Amino acid sequence: xxxxxxxxxxxxxxxxxxxxxxxxxxxxxxxxxxxxxxxxxxxxxxxxxxxxxxxxxxxxxxxxxxxxxxxxxxxxxxxxxxxxxxxxxxxxxxxxxxxxxxxxxxxxxxxxxxxxxxxxxxxxxxxxxxxxxxxxxxxxxxxxxxxxxxxxxxxxxxxxxxxxxxxxxxxxxxxxxxxxxxxxxxxxxxxxxxxxxxxxxxxxxxxxxxxxxxxxxxxxxxxxxxxxxxxxxxxxxxxxxxxxxxxxxxxxxxxxxxxxxxxxxxxxxxxxxxxxx
Amino acid sequence: xxxxxxxxxxxxxxxxxxxxxxxxxxxxxxxxxxxxxxxxxxxxxxxxxxxxxxxxxxxxxxxxxxxxxxxxxxxxxxxxxxxxxxxxxxxxxxxxxxxxxxxxxxxxxxxxxxxxxxxxxxxxxxxxxxxxxxxxxxxxxxxxxxxxxxxxxxxxxxxxxxxxxxxxxxxxxxxxxxxxxxxxxxxxxxxxxxxxxxxxxxxxxxxxxxxxxxxxxxxxxxxxxxxxxxxxxxxxxxxxxxxxxxxxxxxxxxxxxxxxxxxxxxxxxxxxxxxxxxxxxxxxxxxxxxxxxxxxxxxxxxxxxxxxxxxxxxxxxxxxxxxxxxxxxxxxxxxxxxxxxxxxxxxxxxxxxxxxxxxxxxxxxxxxxxxxxxxxxxxxxxxxxxxxxxxxxxxxxxxxxxxxxxxxxxxxxxxxxxxxxxxxxx
Numbered sequence: 001x002x003x004x005x006x007x008x009x010x011x012x013x014x015x016x017x018x019x020x021x022x023x024x025x026x027x028x029x030x031x032x033x034x035x036x037x038x039x040x041x042x043x044x045x046x047x048x049x050x051x052x053x054x055x056x057x058x059x060x061x062x063x064x065x066x067x068x069x070x071x072x073x074x075x076x077x078x079x080x081x082x083x084x085x086x087x088x089x090x091x092x093x094x095x096x097x098x099x100x101x102x103x104x105x106x107x108x109x110x111x112x113x114x115x116x117x118x119x120x121x122x123x124x125x126x127x128x129x130x131x132x133x134x135x136x137x138x139x140x141x142x143x144x145x146x147x148x149x150x151x152x153x154x155x156x157x158x159x160x161x162x163x164x165x166x167x168x169x170x171x172x173x174x175x176x177x178x179x180x181x182x183x184x185x186x187x188x189x190x191x192x193x194x195x196x197x198x199x200x201x202x203x204x205x206x207x208x209x210x211x212x213x214x215x216x217x218x219x220x221x222x223x224x225x226x227x228x229x230x231x232x233x234x235x236x237x238x239x240x241x242x243x244x245x246x247x248x249x250x251x252x253x254x255x256x257x258x259x260x261x262x263x264x265x266x267x268x269x270x271x272x273x274x275x276x277x
Numbered sequence: 278x279x280x281x282x283x284x285x286x287x288x289x290x291x292x293x294x295x296x297x298x299x300x301x302x303x304x305x306x307x308x309x310x311x312x313x314x315x316x317x318x319x320x321x322x323x324x325x326x327x328x329x330x331x332x333x334x335x336x337x338x339x340x341x342x343x344x345x346x347x348x349x350x351x352x353x354x355x356x357x358x359x360x361x362x363x364x365x366x367x368x369x370x371x372x373x374x375x376x377x378x379x380x381x382x383x384x385x386x387x388x389x390x391x392x393x394x395x396x397x398x399x400x401x402x403x404x405x406x407x408x409x410x411x412x413x414x415x416x417x418x419x420x421x422x423x424x425x426x427x428x429x430x431x432x433x434x435x436x437x438x439x440x441x442x443x444x445x446x447x448x449x450x451x452x453x454x455x456x457x458x459x460x461x462x463x464x465x466x467x468x469x470x471x472x473x474x475x476x477x478x479x480x481x482x483x484x485x486x487x488x489x490x491x492x493x494x495x496x497x498x499x500x501x502x503x504x505x506x507x508x509x510x511x512x513x514x515x516x517x518x519x520x521x522x523x524x525x526x527x528x529x530x531x532x533x534x535x536x537x538x539x540x541x542x543x544x545x546x547x548x549x550x551x552x553x554x555x556x557x558x559x560x561x562x563x564x565x566x567x568x569x570x571x572x573x574x575x576x577x578x579x580x581x582x583x584x585x586x587x588x589x590x591x592x593x594x595x596x597x598x599x600x601x602x603x604x605x606x607x608x609x610x611x612x613x614x615x616x617x618x619x620x621x622x623x624x625x626x627x628x629x630x631x632x633x634x635x636x637x638x639x640x641x642x643x644x645x646x647x648x649x650x651x652x653x654x655x656x657x658x659x660x661x662x663x664x665x666x667x668x669x670x671x672x673x674x675x676x677x678x679x680x681x682x683x684x685x686x687x688x689x690x691x692x693x694x695x696x697x698x699x700x701x702x703x
Contacts, residue, residue, distance in 0.1 A: 010365060010374040032405035040393045112406055115384040117365035185304040274367040275291070 019267075023119040033109075033126035038133055052137040056093055060086045060141070067206045076208035079237040080149050086142055087236045088205040088229040091167045094135040095225055096196045098171030102127035103178030103192055110277050120270045124179045128172060135164075142236070154238040163231035166251065170224045173258025180262075180269040183277050204229050210242065218246055224258070227251025279342050280377065281458055281489040282363065287336040287372035288513075289358050290329050332358040334513045335372070342377070342457075345480070345490040347504035347521065349497075349528050354510040356493045357462060360384060363491065364460050378457025381407055385462065386447030392436035396427050396446055399435050403450045417453045424479070425449035440653075445472055452479045458489045463496075477502045495638075495656055497525050498603015529601050529636055536659045537561075537568045544584060552587040553643055553651040556620075560639075560660045563626070573634055573681060574665030577627040579658065581641070585616045592616045593647055596625050597640035601659075606637060606679040613647050630683030633676055634664045 041051075060082055067073045068081035075081040105127040106113060106120065113120065146152060181188045203225045204212075212220045220226060227248045234243045333355045340346055348356045361367045363374060364382030389406035390399045400421055404414040422428055425446040427438075435443060451461075461480070480503050484490050494500055500507060500521060507524035509517040517527050538559040541547035547554045560568050563576040571577060579596065595610040611623065639658040643651040 006378065008376045008380075010362065010369065010376065012369050012371055012373075026408070028411050029405045029408075032402050036391055036394065036398075036402050039398065040391060043393065109389075111385075112389045114366060115388045116382060116406055116408075118406075118408070181304070185307060187303040187305060191304070271368045274361070 013271075019119055023121055023125075026118050026122060029118060030122045030126045030129065033122065034129040034133070037126070037130045041130075052134045053141050056086065056089055056138050056141050059093070060089055060145075063089070063206050073207050074211070076210060076233055076237060077239040079151070079239065083145055083149055083151070084208065084233060084237060085206060086145050087233045088203075090135065090138055090142060091163070091228050091232050092200060092203055092205050092225060093138065094131060094167055095171045095228070096199070097131040097134060098128050098168075098175050099178060100192055100196060101131055102171075102175035103182055104189055106179045106183050106273060106277070107189070114274045114277060120273060121176075121266065124175055124266075127179075128168065128175060131171075132168065135167075153236050156235040156238055159235045160232070163228060163235060166231060166255070167228045169259060170228055170251065170255040173255060173260070173262035176262030176266040177258070180266045180273075183269065183273055199223075199225070208233070209244070209247070217244065218250070221247035221250045222254065224251040224254040280339055280375075281342040281344070282338065282340040282377070282491075283375045284336050284338045285373050285375075287333060287338075287359075287362065287374060288331060288370050289333040289355075289362060289367070290331050290370040292329060331513050333362070336513075336515060338508065338515065338518070340489060340491070342489055343484065343487045344506055345484040345492065345504045347500035347507040348491060348493045348510060349495075349500060349507055349525065350510035350516075355513040356510055357384075358513075359510070360460050360462050360491065360493055363458075376458060379408070380458045380460060381451065381454040381456035382460040383407075383448070383451040383462065384460075386444045386451070387435075388447070390435055390443070390447065393434055395434055396422075396425075396431045396438070399446065400450055403447065404454075407451055407454055408456075409454060413455075421449045421453050424452065424475075440650075441472070448476055452476070452483070456488065458491070459483055460491045462493045473499070496603045497529075497601050498599075500525060501602060525602070535569070535636075535661055536657075539657060547584075548654060549583070549643075549652045552585070552590060552645065554584040554586065555581065555643070555652060555654070556584060557582040558639075558641070558657055560658050568660065570663070571660055572663045572665035573632060574629050576629045577632075579625045579627065579639060581623045583621055583623070583643070585618055585621060588618055590616050591646045592621075592651075593644045594623055595642040595644065597642070599638050599640065600633075600679045601636045601638060604679050606632070631680055632662045633678060633681035634662050635679070636661045 063085045064082040068075075068085070073081070075084045102124040105124045109123050113123065178188060178192060203223055209217070209220065209226050209230055221244070228251060230244055230247055231251075336355075336359065348359060350356050358367075360382065361384070362369050363376065364380055364384065366382070366384070387399075387403060389403050391402065394402065400418065401411070401414055404421075405411070409417075422431060425442075425448075427442055427446055430438065430442065435446070438446070459480070477499055480490055480492070484503070484505075490503070492500070492503055504521055506519065507521045508515060509524050509528050517524050538557070540557040541555065544554050544556060547556055549555050558579070558581045560571070560577060560579050562568060562571065563578055566575070568577075581594070585592070591613050592615070593611050593613040595608060597608045598606040600606055609625065611625070637660055638656050639660075640653070640655045641657045642653050645651050
């Protein structure tokens with residue numbers, strides 16, 4: 001036994017100074033928790049990994065039929081309508097799953113949380129990682145669609161990782177906020193799916209945000225997902241798809257504000273989780 | 278010796294909310310009451326309906342490196358709260374704890390096990406949850422598997438494990454942590470006797486390696502076997518602290534450890550499974566008197582009410598009677614009977630003049646086909662047997678032993694020539 005073993009002081013209301021250091025030290029736990037969810041999901045559902053592909057495929061088909069053919073909404077630039085929808089739908093589904101899954105993550109891991117200690121941020125963190133994996137798998141659909149229409153993204157596709165990062169950023173704040181709120185208020189989990197449902201139509205998934213009249217465009221961009229979706233279309237569809245910078249800047253600013261609020265509320269709630277869950 | 282754990286005025290308060298005026302458990306209520314408070318300018322919502330309850334109050338303990346401390350006390354005395362504070366699951370209300378080194382807590386065997394994952398996968402998952410690194414787990418993997426005795430089922434999902442296997446695996450992972458401080462809640466309650474002994478042995482090794490162990494148990498036998506110091510908690514305070522025998526004696530003297538009756542009115546949440554549900558169990562006097570008045574002279578019965586959910590089931594049950602030091606007084610089992618779906622009552626009759634004036638606890642095994650456990654419930658009931666009135670000519674004084682059977686004795690005069698034992702002198 002080393003006499004130099006570090007001493008830990010446990011005290012009420014004491015901010016753990018080593019919180020992030022500890023979270024980093026336990027990063028393997030984050031991987032294990034993510035790995036568990038992925039293994040369980042894909043082993044247990046009969047269609048397995050295909051689910052991450054089927055969901056966007058069905059949604060994009062419905063959008064294309066209803067909005068593209070029936071309502072005849074225009075696409076962005078010269079790209080096929082379905083391709084435009086897909087480029088917006090995938091990041092939107094990613095966002096929705098982050099908010100939903102990470103939002104429920106503390107409740108879903110109740111047993112672990114009430115019986116062991118580790119920085120709780122790892123729980124929603126691992127849920128977000130799982131969503132990211134699903135998201136990347138769903139790109140198979142995108143690749144398939146590109147092949148189907150015989151088009152390919154140009155060099156702008158190199159900017160895509162930055163927009164993926166932005167999507168994670170946009171989703172993390174609300175996810176943290178909701179995961180902590182869920183512990184305290186049990187009706188939150190019933191509200192979230194409804195909000196996500198509405199968000200799908202409010203966000204520029206079925207149409208191009210360029211359709212929004214100019215005076216309203218900035219206000220429309222208060223939805224941080226508008227910036228993310230615009231970014232995805234810009235880097236994937238190429239051609240004359242335009243990047244609307246104010247929207248992107250707003251998206252970054254709002255997601256950072258959400259992240260700050262989410263982290264603060266999460267850290268404040270975290271210490272009482274085991275008592276109220 | 279250096280101090281491993283020091284608590285200073287450690288207290289934990291819980292707020293009990295009265296059911297009629299509950300806290301704002303839904304967002305809607307929270308917003309409504311917030312809006313109300315804006316209008317009336319009153320204080321925090323709901324605070325007037327809350328009642329403070331101190332689960333722990335001013336605990337001052339100093340535990341040296343390498344000590345193995347048993348925490349004992351009745352249910353609700355604060356044992357589990359203390360462990361939760363030490364393992365940082367929850368935060369103290371006031372006071373502080375200083376802990377030297379890494380703390381690993383085993384508050385439940387198999388924390389974080391996922392039923393769909395195999396034994397192999399769960400070892401990694403559970404180990405990570407308990408704070409082990411992947412490298413550490415790789416190194417100890419074989420040892421863990423061997424300890425848990427699950428080699429053959431390593432690649433079977435744990436949902437197919439028996440409760441014993443599940444428990445063994447859970448304990449095995451935790452036992453191979455190498456923390457400076459190991460905190461263990463009552464996890465030995467399940468599993469067979471042989472494995473329990475193995476666990477106690479493992480924890481003794483941990484202690485010998487100079488690690489500090491904090492151990493909560495209702496089994497005084499385990500406390501005796503494992504600990505070199507005991508702390509008795511009562512109503513959130515330290516009632517006594519010192520050598521194991523004296524603290525255990527004080528605990529047993531509290532007397533009020535009796536659990537004479539247990540009921541599960543809601544059958545769905547009653548212990549058991551779809552084939553068998555235990556609805557109630559009680560200790561009663563054969564003549565119907567108050568069970569508090571059990572003496573060595575009163576015949577008893579132990580009754581169980583249960584529901585058989587299977588169409589047909591070859592049923593039997595075993596009663597394991599233990600004294601509170603953990604030693605067995607005896608084990609008795611019913612004969613196997615074919616039971617059909619419906620309600621049943623099983624009764625074990627314990628005659629007068631069998632038990633000693635000690636505190637007994639009842640472990641029950643409910644069995645199918647005479648060997649498969651439908652349900653095992655350790656410490657299901659507990660009762661104290663008081664000294665009875667001694668009959669004329671009965672010996673005085675204390676009787677050692679877990680039982681005190683009254684056997685037939687004959688003492689009578691015999692003619693000298695018939696006294697064969699004295700024949701050599703004749």
